[in-house]
Amino acid sequence: MSEVRADWFYLWLLTAIYLTLAVLAARRRISHDAAHGA
Amino acid sequence: MNGAQARLALTVLSPAEQLMEPLYNPTGGYASYVVPAAFVLIIQQTLLMGAATLTALGFERSTGVRRAAPGPAGVFGRGLAHLTMYAAALTLFFIVLPRVYGFSTLGRVSDLALFAVPFLLATSFMGQAAGSLFIHRETTVLLFIATTLPQFYQVGVSWPLEMLPPALDQLRRIFPSASAIAHRADGGRE
Numbered sequence: 001m002s003e004v005r006a007d008w009f010y011l012w013l014l015t016a017i018y019l020t021l022a023v024l025a026a027r028r029r030i031s032h033d034a035a036h037g038a
Numbered sequence: 039m040n041g042a043q044a045r046l047a048l049t050v051l052s053p054a055e056q057l058m059e060p061l062y063n064p065t066g067g068y069a070s071y072v073v074p075a076a077f078v079l080i081i082q083q084t085l086l087m088g089a090a091t092l093t094a095l096g097f098e099r100s101t102g103v104r105r106a107a108p109g110p111a112g113v114f115g116r117g118l119a120h121l122t123m124y125a126a127a128l129t130l131f132f133i134v135l136p137r138v139y140g141f142s143t144l145g146r147v148s149d150l151a152l153f154a155v156p157f158l159l160a161t162s163f164m165g166q167a168a169g170s171l172f173i174h175r176e177t178t179v180l181l182f183i184a185t186t187l188p189q190f191y192q193v194g195v196s197w198p199l200e201m202l203p204p205a206l207d208q209l210r211r212i213f214p215s216a217s218a219i220a221h222r223a224d225g226g227r228e
């Protein structure tokens with residue numbers, strides 16, 4: 001039970017990490033494109 | 039020797055007739071534990087490539103694809119859209135096909151849904167992050183295709199996890215499928 005619960009919480013942790021990364025990467029890409037006139 | 043004598047000889051050799059009935063692996067093959075793990079990988083890899091390509095397309099003005107808002111709400115909204123789109127694929131891969139192929143269906147649908155939500159959201163966000171990171175959208179597809187087979191060997195169905203080097207064991211956890219397949223291997227029984 002505890003291992004399954006740990007896997008479940010770990011998946012939510014990954015979700016939060018990748019959500020943050022996706023937001024940061026999108027902002028970085030927008031500023032990069034703006035700087036290069038894309 | 040005719041057929042009757044052959045049967046008589048067999049009866050003398052073994053008076054008790056044996057009926058072989060496999061209890062835990064009724065199909066007698068490896069498909070019942072390899073294929074469900076492969077299903078999880080298929081779902082993850084197709085979603086990663088699709089989310090990354092769509093995100094990268096949004097940055098290319100000539101394509102006409104709308105760029106997602108860069109804030110958390112925009113990224114989360116796109117993740118929810120992917121979740122609803124993949125609900126049908128999940129139903130097919132984890133409810134319909136295991137019954138068609140005669141695989142183990144020990145896990146409850148509610149347990150499956152509990153894992154499916156963070157699994158699909160994490161996969162979608164990972165794909166969106168990768169789609170924003172690379173200038174050329176094809177790069178993410180090549181990258182994710184190249185990781186498919188190494189991932190398959192590191193999820194614990196074709197190679198024991200205990201034999202993995204510690205560094206690889208940690209590295210494989212960056213993909214959501216590692217935790218999702220561990221749960222599928224348990225069958226959701228606990």
